[in-house]
Ligand code: SF4
């Protein structure tokens with residue numbers, strides 16, 4: 696049987712309290728990014744409850760969240776809309792939803808891959824992966840900055856790996872366990 700979207704959201708860290716919302720609108724009224732979002736926080740929650748998965752996960756709303764926590768501080772029902780926005784980002788990324796004009800998921804993926812491979816961020820590799828998966832031609836715009844950084848030894852072409860690299864999978868596993876509590 697197909698899982699209802701509301702159940703997916705509730706099972707994702709950050710989305711547990713979505714059913715507590717009373718639709719008072721305090722979050723949307725407080726949100727500095729509401730006018731840029733396709734659906735402001737209160738509306739997003741109503742759509743989750745109406746099983747509008749496609750519309751929610753392909754929207755730009757959660758990607759515009761600045762994590763300012765105004766909504767979370769003012770919500771009378773402790774719904775934690777900031778955490779909910781991050782839960783939706785997570786679901787959209789895991790399930791391959793793409794938002795037109797939004798390359799944040801590609802940047803997140805490149806960042807995580809860099810950490811997995813090296814234990815730290817390798818800026819050159821991260822940017823290379825990001826531009827190759829989004830718009831390689833856009834890299835031309837930042838190439839002069841990259842060249843200057845390279846000449847000043849601030850952008851090594853090869854990654855430097857942390858010691859005890861074999862511990863990284865265990866650290867990531869532990870992080871996931873802690874986050875899901
Ligand atoms: S402030 Fe809280 S209860 Fe009110 S609409 Fe937003 S999430 Fe729902």
Ligand code: SF4
Pocket residue numbers: 722725726727728729736759760761762763764765766767776777780
């Ligand atoms: S945390 Fe995100 S959703 Fe909440 S008010 Fe700030 S920008 Fe808006």
